[in-house]
Amino acid sequence: MKKEVILSGFGGQGVMSIGKNLVEAAVAEDLEASWVPSYGPEMRGGTANCTVIISDERIGAPLVERPSEIIAMNRAALAKFEGAVAAGGTVFVNSSIIPDKVSRTDVKAVYVPCDEIAAGLGNSKVANMVMLGAYIGATGALKQETIEAMIAEMFTGKKAKLVPLNLEALHKGMECGMPA
Amino acid sequence: MKREIWKGSEAIAEAAIRAGCRCFFGYPITPQNEIPEYMSLHMPQSGGVFVQAESELAAINMVYGAAASGVRAMTSSSSPGVSLKQEGISYMAACQLPAVVVNVMRGGPGLGSIQPAQGDYFQATRGGGNGDYRTVTLAPANIQEAVDLTQEAFDIADQYRNPVVLLADGLIGQMMEPIVWKERTPRQLPEKIWAASGRRGRDHTNFITSLLIDAPACEAHNLELAKKTAEMEKNECRWEEIMLDGAEVVIVAYGTPSRVAQTAAENLRKQGVKAGVFRPITLWPYPYARLKEIAALDTTRVFLDVEMSLGQMLDDVNLAVAERKPVRFYGRCGGSIPHVSEVEQAALEAWKEVK
Numbered sequence: 001m002k003k004e005v006i007l008s009g010f011g012g013q014g015v016m017s018i019g020k021n022l023v024e025a026a027v028a029e030d031l032e033a034s035w036v037p038s039y040g041p042e043m044r045g046g047t048a049n050c051t052v053i054i055s056d057e058r059i060g061a062p063l064v065e066r067p068s069e070i071i072a073m074n075r076a077a078l079a080k081f082e083g084a085v086a087a088g089g090t091v092f093v094n095s096s097i098i099p100d101k102v103s104r105t106d107v108k109a110v111y112v113p114c115d116e117i118a119a120g121l122g123n124s125k126v127a128n129m130v131m132l133g134a135y136i137g138a139t140g141a142l143k144q145e146t147i148e149a150m151i152a153e154m155f156t157g158k159k160a161k162l163v164p165l166n167l168e169a170l171h172k173g174m175e176c177g178m179p180a
Numbered sequence: 181m182k183r184e185i186w187k188g189s190e191a192i193a194e195a196a197i198r199a200g201c202r203c204f205f206g207y208p209i210t211p212q213n214e215i216p217e218y219m220s221l222h223m224p225q226s227g228g229v230f231v232q233a234e235s236e237l238a239a240i241n242m243v244y245g246a247a248a249s250g251v252r253a254m255t256s257s258s259s260p261g262v263s264l265k266q267e268g269i270s271y272m273a274a275c276q277l278p279a280v281v282v283n284v285m286r287g288g289p290g291l292g293s294i295q296p297a298q299g300d301y302f303q304a305t306r307g308g309g310n311g312d313y314r315t316v317t318l319a320p321a322n323i324q325e326a327v328d329l330t331q332e333a334f335d336i337a338d339q340y341r342n343p344v345v346l347l348a349d350g351l352i353g354q355m356m357e358p359i360v361w362k363e364r365t366p367r368q369l370p371e372k373i374w375a376a377s378g379r380r381g382r383d384h385t386n387f388i389t390s391l392l393i394d395a396p397a398c399e400a401h402n403l404e405l406a407k408k409t410a411e412m413e414k415n416e417c418r419w420e421e422i423m424l425d426g427a428e429v430v431i432v433a434y435g436t437p438s439r440v441a442q443t444a445a446e447n448l449r450k451q452g453v454k455a456g457v458f459r460p461i462t463l464w465p466y467p468y469a470r471l472k473e474i475a476a477l478d479t480t481r482v483f484l485d486v487e488m489s490l491g492q493m494l495d496d497v498n499l500a501v502a503e504r505k506p507v508r509f510y511g512r513c514g515g516s517i518p519h520v521s522e523v524e525q526a527a528l529e530a531w532k533e534v535k
Contacts, residue, residue, distance in 0.1 A: 020185070020356065027183050027358045035185075035356040039211060040295060060443030061520050062355055062436070 001031075001056050003141045004064040006081050008049035009073025009094070014128030018071075019050040021132055025142045025150050026054040034062045047076045054141060069139065071131055072098060073114070082107075092134055092177075094127070110138050112176045118169060126169035133173020144174065183358040188348065189214035191323050191359060192282060194222065195330035196254050198361070201280070202228035203253040205242035207235055207261060210294040211350040212284035215256040236261045240268030240281075247277040248388045250375030252334050256282035258350070259300050260291050262308075269343050270309025273405070274390035276374070278337030280330070281315075282346045284353035285488075287515035295515025296350030296436060301492035304347045305464040312402050314409050316416050317345045317463040319434040323357040325461070328364075335367040336416060340408050341374075347463060349488060351436040351517065418461035419470060423449065426479050427456030429531045432471070432497050433486040434460050437518055441486050444523040453531055454479075463493070471500035481534045483507040484527050486518060506534060 005022065007015040019035055026033035036051045051067070053059050066086040072078035073094045085091055087106040096115035112134040114127040129151075136142055147170060155162040186194070193215045196204070204223050206216040216232060223230040229246075233239035239255045246253035257265060262283040272279055285300050287293030304317045316336050320326035326348060333344040376386045392398040422438075423445050424430065431441040438459040448455035458474060460467050474480055482505055485497045490511050501507050510526035512518045 023185055023356060023358075027185060033185075033358060036351065037354055039354055058442075059357075059439070060446065061440040062351065063440075063517060063519075065519050065521055 001054070001141070003052075003054040003069065003139065004067045005052045005069045005071065005135075006049060006064070006067045006084070007052065007071040007073075008047055008077030008081055010045060011048045013073045014125070015048055015071065015073055016050050018128045018132045019052045021147070021150060022052045022054060022135075022142070025146045028146050028150060029142060031056055032059050034059050036062045047074065047080070049077065049081075069135070071135060073128070073131065074098065075100065078102075090138060092131060092138070094131060096127070110134055110177055112173060114173070117172045117176075121165060121168055121172070123165055126166055129166050129169035130173035130176070133170040134177035136170075137174035137177025138179075139177075181360040181362070183360055185356055185358050186323055186327070187214060187354070187356045188323050188326055189284065189353040190218045191327050192256070192330050192346065192348070192353075193218035195327040196280065196334070197222055197226050197228070199252065199331040199334040201252045201254045201334060202226070203243070203246040203251050204228065205231045205233050205239040205246070205253070205255050206257065207233050207239050209258045209261045211286055211296070212256050212258050212282070212353050214353070215282065215284075236264035237268070240265040243279050243281075244268050244272055244275075244277065247272060247279045248275070248375065249377045250372040252278075252338075254280040254282065256284065258284050258286045259288045259297070262300060263303070266303070266309040269315065270307070270311055270313065271390045272343045273309070273313035273315065274311065274401075275388045276341040276405070277343070277388070278334075278341050279343045280333045280337055280346060281343055282330075282348070285347065285349045287513065293515035294350070296354075296488060296517060297513060297515055298349050298435060298437070298488040299492070299513060300347065301463060301487070301489055304345045305466070305496075313342075313405060314412070314464055315343050315345045316340075316412055316465070317347050319347045319461060319463050320352055321435050321438045321459060323352070323355065324359045326352055327359050328362070329461075331364060335369065338369045338372075339367055340412055342408060342412070347435075349435045350515075413465040416462055417465045417467050417469075419467040420459040420461060422457040422459060424456035424458065424474065427454050428479060428481040429453060429455040429484060429527050430458050430474060430480055430482070431455060431484045431486055431523065431527055432458045432460070432493070434463060434493065435488075437486045437488055437523075440518050440520055440523050443520045444527060447520065447524050448527055453528065455527055455531075460493075463496075466496045466500070468496070468500040471497065472502070475501040475504040480505055482530045484523075484530045485509050486523055486526070487511045488517060489513050506530070508533075
């Protein structure tokens with residue numbers, strides 16, 4: 001098993017964070033994992049991205065040319081990375097703010113209205129967790145229980161009240177990702 | 181053992197603290213700012229000293245002073261900042277002072293770019309500062325190794341009373357991977373009887389200087405240092421061999437490019453091209469002897485040196501291979517990272533050439 005994912009969006013949309021969540025969950029499942037951020041002379045409001053690799057073998061190159069999946073949280077992300085996805089791969093589109101459709105026919109497209117779902121749950125900040133759910137639902141790369149356990153560990157003490165909200169966001173996302 | 185997820189730079193900082201480093205002096209520069217940032221919080225909590233110096237020169241000279249007092253001390257920077265530290269490193273080598281200098285390399289020359297590069301190979305492995313000295317140069321290719329080598333670096337520095345360089349590229353500093361904090365057995369190290377840490381009833385004063393103004397004295401001192409150089413060369417060489425069994429194309433690479441090379445070699449093997457990777461872990465001392473053996477194997481047809489610089493380690497590969505087999509080169513520089521497909525292509529071309 002090897003998953004090579006590029007996650008991209010505006011700074012603040014939580015793409016780096018769900019990238020890290022994927023690594024945490026992979027490590028919990030005794031897999032190998034790596035996370036590489038894009039960094040450079042970045043502009044506020046610019047596009048941030050990271051590359052996550054999950055594998056049951058030692059990871060060589062930590063950057064990828066042909067990711068198995070991309071997660072596009074904004075329009076610029078889709079434009080930048082759609083062409084890179086490996087044939088047969090999957091493109092995850094945050095359809096709340098990306099009006100475009102995936103133009104390629106050799107990849108699978110999963111449209112997730114992340115921001116609408118998050119707003120419906122009463123907290124716009126969980127839009128990224130919706131997308132993480134969609135990714136897990138569509139790829140089955142990691143177990144649902146692992147992500148749930150990770151969410152429970154992420155929010156403790158005063159923040160423990162955020163666990164049910166994040167779990168709900170995860171589950172809503174999974175429904176979007178799972179084949180109908 | 182529990183696996184924890186760490187970012188390279190922070191992992192290096194924590195590893196240093198766990199290795200007993202109690203003085204850190206630095207000056208900010210991308211892409212290694214997480215090291216001083218981590219140190220600023222955690223070094224005082226560990227009973228140590230953190231100072232954000234006014235410049236790289238000040239930082240390295242604070243390390244010089246701390247090391248002279250017998251404390252485990254470290255500084256970190258990135259390429260142009262490490263250039264500024266060379267005077268201090270030369271002085272510490274001359275004064276036989278142990279210290280660890282971390283260089284998270286970025287694009288050069290000059291101020292260059294802030295993305296990952298390996299253009300400081302010559303500087304790190306050839307001494308960097310003035311005079312006859314060398315520094316053991318450790319080049320991690322993943323975060324676990326960055327942690328292990330950082331801790332080892334302090335022992336090596338103390339054993340030989342010499343500065344040690346941890347040479348990582350920007351990607352190793354910025355990426356996250358799972359690691360385990362291993363129980364390590366520290367080396368048996370000599371007591372620091374030379375330290376200028378107060379006379380405390382000693383019958384003599386420990387005097388530390390690099391100035392030996394008479395030529396015979398200076399030459400004798402250099403010859404003493406050379407004995408240590410020979411010892412380090414004998415004892416400290418490290419490398420890893422990846423898929424070298426029967427390899428016809430041997431890719432030589434360190435740090436991030438060695439990982440790119442590994443994936444390229446895996447892909448080539450799937451296409452029926454026997455490729456493997458020779459990964460130096462110490463860049464000085466360089467694993468010449470082993471590379472020479474590999475060059476002498478009948479199965480070895482060609483070498484491909486891959487770097488994020490324009491042919492610096494290539495000199496060492498050529499010294500080891502010594503025209504036994506052809507050596508080809510592929511490099512990216514200035515902050516660009518070689519793609520797997522590029523390395524694959526270069527290796528394939530080299531292989532076809534000798535087939």
